[in-house]
Amino acid sequence: MLKIALGTDHAGFDLKEAIKDFLVTQDIVVVDFGTNSPDSTDYPDFVIPAAEHVATGECELGIVFGGSGNGEAITANKVAGIRCGLCWNVESAKLTKEHNNANMIAMGGRMVSHELGIEIVKAWLDAKFEGGRHERRIKKVSDYERDRKL
Numbered sequence: 001m002l003k004i005a006l007g008t009d010h011a012g013f014d015l016k017e018a019i020k021d022f023l024v025t026q027d028i029v030v031v032d033f034g035t036n037s038p039d040s041t042d043y044p045d046f047v048i049p050a051a052e053h054v055a056t057g058e059c060e061l062g063i064v065f066g067g068s069g070n071g072e073a074i075t076a077n078k079v080a081g082i083r084c085g086l087c088w089n090v091e092s093a094k095l096t097k098e099h100n101n102a103n104m105i106a107m108g109g110r111m112v113s114h115e116l117g118i119e120i121v122k123a124w125l126d127a128k129f130e131g132g133r134h135e136r137r138i139k140k141v142s143d144y145e146r147d148r149k150l
């Protein structure tokens with residue numbers, strides 16, 4: 001059974017709840033790292049644990065939320081092994097899986113309606129990685145991540 005990690009700050013809370021409800025209706029196991037209210041919070045506190053669970057394989061995929069989704073995507077991508085694409089429409093969700101084999105996506109609760117958010121998630125889950133030339137490019141990113149010295 002597919003297991004998806006969720007994480008959000010206060011600005012993405014309502015969208016996270018709508019997406020969580022949708023995922024549950026699809027018999028997907030949801031691991032919710034919070035936040036659990038619209039009270040002001042710091043997104044790294046919730047995005048990093050979600051991304052770590054995807055990176056370790058404890059969850060197959062992850063979705064993170066914020067006001068715009070930008071900070072959440074940046075934060076998730078700091079975790080080794082994560083490829084998180086910022087999605088604002090169905091096409092961006094489809095392509096982030098087909099071309100980038102994204103194991104996480106980020107969405108902005110101030111940018112995306114609940115209905116569009118559900119359509120984005122459906123498109124991302126239904127899309128398949130195309131491989132080919134995209135595989136070579138992803139390998140270059142993974143090699144850099146593995147070899148870099150900070």
